[in-house]
Amino acid sequence: MPKILKTSLDSTLPASFERAEIKTFVESYDNFLFDCDGVLWLGSEVIPGIPATLDWLRSMGKRVFFVTNNSTKSRQQYAEKFSKLGIHASPEEIFSSAYAAAVYIKEVAQLPKDKKVFVIGMDGIRNELDNIGIENFSLQDDKPLFEDSDLLQYKPDDQVGAVVVGLDRNISYRKYAQAYQYLRYNNGGKGALFVATNADSTFPMSGTMYPGTGAILAPLITALDREPIVTGKPSLNMLEAVFAQHKINPSRTCMVGDRLNTDIQFGLQGGIGTLLVLTGVNQLKDLEGSSIQPSFIIPGLVNLSEAKD
Amino acid sequence: MPKILKTSLDSTLPASFERAEIKTFVESYDNFLFDCDGVLWLGSEVIPGIPATLDWLRSMGKRVFFVTNNSTKSRQQYAEKFSKLGIHASPEEIFSSAYAAAVYIKEVAQLPKDKKVFVIGMDGIRNELDNIGIENFSLQDDKPLFEDSDLLQYKPDDQVGAVVVGLDRNISYRKYAQAYQYLRYNNGGKGALFVATNADSTFPMSGTMYPGTGAILAPLITALDREPIVTGKPSLNMLEAVFAQHKINPSRTCMVGDRLNTDIQFGLQGGIGTLLVLTGVNQLKDLEGSSIQPSFIIPGLVNLSEAKD
Numbered sequence: 348m349p350k351i352l353k354t355s356l357d358s359t360l361p362a363s364f365e366r367a368e369i370k371t372f373v374e375s376y377d378n379f380l381f382d383c384d385g386v387l388w389l390g391s392e393v394i395p396g397i398p399a400t401l402d403w404l405r406s407m408g409k410r411v412f413f414v415t416n417n418s419t420k421s422r423q424q425y426a427e428k429f430s431k432l433g434i435h436a437s438p439e440e441i442f443s444s445a446y447a448a449a450v451y452i453k454e455v456a457q458l459p460k461d462k463k464v465f466v467i468g469m470d471g472i473r474n475e476l477d478n479i480g481i482e483n484f485s486l487q488d489d490k491p492l493f494e495d496s497d498l499l500q501y502k503p504d505d506q507v508g509a510v511v512v513g514l515d516r517n518i519s520y521r522k523y524a525q526a527y528q529y530l531r532y533n534n535g536g537k538g539a540l541f542v543a544t545n546a547d548s549t550f551p552m553s554g555t556m557y558p559g560t561g562a563i564l565a566p567l568i569t570a571l572d573r574e575p576i577v578t579g580k581p582s583l584n585m586l587e588a589v590f591a592q593h594k595i596n597p598s599r600t601c602m603v604g605d606r607l608n609t610d611i612q613f614g615l616q617g618g619i620g621t622l623l624v625l626t627g628v629n630q631l632k633d634l635e636g637s638s639i640q641p642s643f644i645i646p647g648l649v650n651l652s653e654a655k656d
Numbered sequence: 657m658p659k660i661l662k663t664s665l666d667s668t669l670p671a672s673f674e675r676a677e678i679k680t681f682v683e684s685y686d687n688f689l690f691d692c693d694g695v696l697w698l699g700s701e702v703i704p705g706i707p708a709t710l711d712w713l714r715s716m717g718k719r720v721f722f723v724t725n726n727s728t729k730s731r732q733q734y735a736e737k738f739s740k741l742g743i744h745a746s747p748e749e750i751f752s753s754a755y756a757a758a759v760y761i762k763e764v765a766q767l768p769k770d771k772k773v774f775v776i777g778m779d780g781i782r783n784e785l786d787n788i789g790i791e792n793f794s795l796q797d798d799k800p801l802f803e804d805s806d807l808l809q810y811k812p813d814d815q816v817g818a819v820v821v822g823l824d825r826n827i828s829y830r831k832y833a834q835a836y837q838y839l840r841y842n843n844g845g846k847g848a849l850f851v852a853t854n855a856d857s858t859f860p861m862s863g864t865m866y867p868g869t870g871a872i873l874a875p876l877i878t879a880l881d882r883e884p885i886v887t888g889k890p891s892l893n894m895l896e897a898v899f900a901q902h903k904i905n906p907s908r909t910c911m912v913g914d915r916l917n918t919d920i921q922f923g924l925q926g927g928i929g930t931l932l933v934l935t936g937v938n939q940l941k942d943l944e945g946s947s948i949q950p951s952f953i954i955p956g957l958v959n960l961s962e963a964k965d
Contacts, residue, residue, distance in 0.1 A: 390804065391804070391805075491825075491826050492825040492826060495699070495700075495861060497825075498861060498866055499861070499862055499864075501866075502864075515829070516800075516801040516829045517800050517801060517828075517829065518827070518828065518829055519826075519827065519828070520824070520825040520826065520827055520867070520872075523867050523871065524866050524867060527865070527866060527867050528864070531865070532864070548878050548879050548881070549879050552804060552807060552808070553808055555808075555811075555837070555841070556836070556840070556879075557807055557810075557833050557836060557879075558829070558832050558833065558836050558875050558876070558878075558879040559879065561878050561879070562832065562874075562875035562876070562878045562879040563829075563875060564878075565871075565874030565875050565877070565878040566867050566871035566872060566874050566875065567867070567871070568874070569857050569867075569870050569871045569873075569874040570857050570858050570865075570866075570867040570868065570870070570871040572857070
């Protein structure tokens, strides 16, 4: 059973007891990994009190990292978003699923230098591939496609070693037809490497939901009957990227997130602490009957600062 | 075990024996349902001898019907394709998955007259809905979509009673976002009726494959965690549409097709005879270990005419 960190929001317990619990929690960890949307901000609005809470953690010598499945921006672009919202973060502290995909292709899959990558996704993926020195391209020609015979221009090409799929608000049948050809017929029928930044089926915005990267991916999985390597949460590729670049003691590290099936699952699989906040997707009722249980629960990240001296 | 109709292609048996077998088969049925692509034509090329074979069946008083999962054309447009390929067929003899979807929405689901249908698909579906008197619309505005906030224009609308999805070579994130909103939030959260013309994951063209309607559908199934009503083969909606409009004795009816998991499955579930032709997708090797076994197999539909007197 997760421990619910009592806060002033819960008026049934004495304040002194609440504060001590939170203080003990904060003292237990040196490193915090934060999911962003639903934890730090909601869409384009920062959650009040978050910048001060993060500054306070830093002031106590805690290290903070930001771990997001959002693949639409590069780490540099993401740092600019943080800055606009009044949160200090350097690109080195930010780990996105697009960055994890680029690292995976270069370091783990070791794509040969003469091969290139076909991208279904927004700028974030292409920028991260550029940064890491991997040639990549996409399809920009999205004129309407009315004739069957138009499809015959989309053929296998063994110069393409991998296909990466992330959230793409400009998907098209052309892109799927081209990706399908590489993934099914390249490499003597074995197909190109198939990588997805993440597999979230939906994403929340302004109180409603829209199809997510898992939905964007689904046509290829269905047509190919083949699953991609997923580099975002809950896959541990992203955690391995953090550990590879920063000396961190896992037992002194806690993942903070709003989603059980990505953030909390990610922390549990990585053997680190887990804190669920209730400012995003999942609520207390979602814990009933779930096999994924966080170590700790708190109403919002800002409530941590109730442990301030 | 299916009976393989021996033909002159199999030189190990005496010709007289072959001919007798085929003759017995043809005499066993009064009505033939034909799949089109892979049976009558391959892409835009008619298979040689097919028009004469169909004419010969008609000359013996056999009734012929054409049953296709292709939803991109209306029955009227399909009749024009037949005509161009030299095959005589009237719109009343043609049953397409788009037509079956329109009949399903009107007759089975009984969509209220004040509700309309949102279509992801090509003209075929919209034309069939028009023909049957059901108001329908699609999204034509497919300008690139770069801002998250652009999505907020896609909202639920209780005037939309159903969403129909078929093969659409101009899919877009906008269409999926709009369909998702209707299917998840309309009708007090029950969502609009969800109909798919068919669920073929790929379609063959010119010796290669491309993503099919099952792939086009997959983002919505994934994002909604909800399955559609499928009106094309192997669903029996199409067979019920044929039986409703033509007085036909099922025991004197045979389905002829090139795909085990759509055509032959459709015939088996409908309790009619089944003949697999080897001019399309499936070959003899695909029968090994398959739970779907046709009653009869013949190299090509044209071989039936070896039973000619």
